[in-house]
Structures are given as structure tokens and as C-alpha cells.
Amino acid sequence: MSTTAAPGTREVAESLYRAFLSGDAAGMLALMTDDVEVRFLGQAELHGRQQTSRFLDFAGGLLRDVDFTLERLVVDGDVAAGIWHETATTAAGASWTNHGVDVIHVRDGRVVALHENNDVRPVHEHFPRYPEETAR
Numbered sequence: 001m002s003t004t005a006a007p008g009t010r011e012v013a014e015s016l017y018r019a020f021l022s023g024d025a026a027g028m029l030a031l032m033t034d035d036v037e038v039r040f041l042g043q044a045e046l047h048g049r050q051q052t053s054r055f056l057d058f059a060g061g062l063l064r065d066v067d068f069t070l071e072r073l074v075v076d077g078d079v080a081a082g083i084w085h086e087t088a089t090t091a092a093g094a095s096w097t098n099h100g101v102d103v104i105h106v107r108d109g110r111v112v113a114l115h116e117n118n119d120v121r122p123v124h125e126h127f128p129r130y131p132e133e134t135a136r
Helices: 009-021 025-030 049-059 120-126
Strands: 032-040 044-047 063-076 079-090 095-107 110-118
Touching: 009 025, 009 063, 009 079, 009 095, 009 110, 025 032, 025 049, 032 049, 044 049, 095 120
Parallel strands: 032 110
Antiparallel strands: 032 044, 063 079, 079 095, 095 110
């Protein structure tokens, strides 16, 4: 009898960042549970993969020429914290700089919660408001 262990927290978090950096929203969603809790600070509180998928579609065109650096990934049990910074150009052509910490909760090899914490000032200055009704 062969058993396959679920991927560990670090492996799941690294896979999530690989999918993000390659623009693979479907790959990100595949790592999440059906009832995942996702928060993009200053933008959206989402529940489930369907709401998260709609938000990722919305956010996909907000930045271009993104230079994202994962400075450090700290893992403790079923929680990973990714410390990052990024520069880019907004869809309107403005310069973009932000930094933050993502907190990723993993259970049985899947993301059960993702909380993206960042400086909300540039989010509010440069991004259109995410329609609340889309998150329902």
C-alpha cells in the first residue's frame, strides 16, 4: 500500500508564489480549498475559490511590468509568511511601489487562508474600487 503525504507548508507557499509570478491564476486557485478565506488588504474580503477567481480576474490587469521580490519566506507549522516588495507600472501609466507580508495558512497540503497585507495608500490612490457585489 502506497501513501502520499500532503505537501508541506513551505512547498505549498512556494508553489503559490510560483503560480503568482507566472500569472497563473488557475494554478493559484488549484492550491486552495473550496472554502478558502482570502483577504487583499484595502481591496477585498473573499470566501471560496469562486469569489477569489473573480477577484484575480479583476486584479489581473491593474499592473504591468511587475518586478516582485519575495525577500523572505518564514514557515512555522501550518503558517507561512512571505515578506515582499514590488515595483510596477499601473494600467494608467503611473509608477507603482508597494511592500507587504502575505500570511498563508495551509492544511492537508492546501491553502485554507491567504491574507495579503500591504500599504493600502497606493492601492486606494491607483486602483479602481473592487465592486462589493462581485465578492458575493
